[in-house]
Amino acid sequence: MKTLIFDMDGVITRSPEFYWEARRLYLAELGVKLELEVIQKLLGKPLILQVGELNKIYSLNLNYEEFQKKTHTIAENLMHDKNITVKGIVEFIKKNKKNKLAIFSNNIKRNVFPRLKNLAIQDYFKVILTYEDMTHSKDSKESFFQILNLLESKPEDCTYFDDTNEGLKIAKELGMKTIGVSNKFIQKFSSADKVIESFTDVEEE
Secondary structure, eight states: OOEEEEOSBTTTBOHHHHHHHHHHHHHHHTTOOOOHHHHHHHTTSOHHHHHHHHHHHHTOOOOHHHHHHHHHHHHHHHHTTOOOBOTTHHHHHHHTTTSEEEEEOSSOHHHHHHHHHHTTOGGGOSEEEOGGGOSSOSSSHHHHHHHHHHHTOOGGGEEEEESSHHHHHHHHHHTOEEEEEOOSSOOOOTTOSEEESSGGGSOOO
């Protein structure tokens, strides 16, 4: 039995594209132009860290709670009535139900679980590890060991899917097979064994 570990945002859904557009619009109202290089640097990190970095980079004093609430509302409006699912992911997960599947996300439960439930795929995952339950940052070997222990899997038996270079780099160092899921912000992944645009590009594991 193989183990497939999926990042959530950018791998299961295209939500980062809408959330970063919401942040761009919010910052534009403050007279700040959000640059692509900054998005690439912060992509996939917990929002509280993103806010801290935005404050440093642009000399701002953003309040986390206010920023989270307002940009979330903007993003939800942008996503309304749109299919934000990464192409082929639902079918891919169902085809691989015989394997051990996991979600490994820096997002919070109240965002992750409803989206999985709406796609009717929540029950396919043996482990769903979100930001609140991680003992360390997701971009650390400690968190990777945490999810491996929960899955009772060895790195060499795992395939890891992510849309960020940091996560893929750690997975590769641990001996996992790595697949990068490209997006409008990042198309090249130095630590990916393969790069895909959608899950129609991936054979059944």
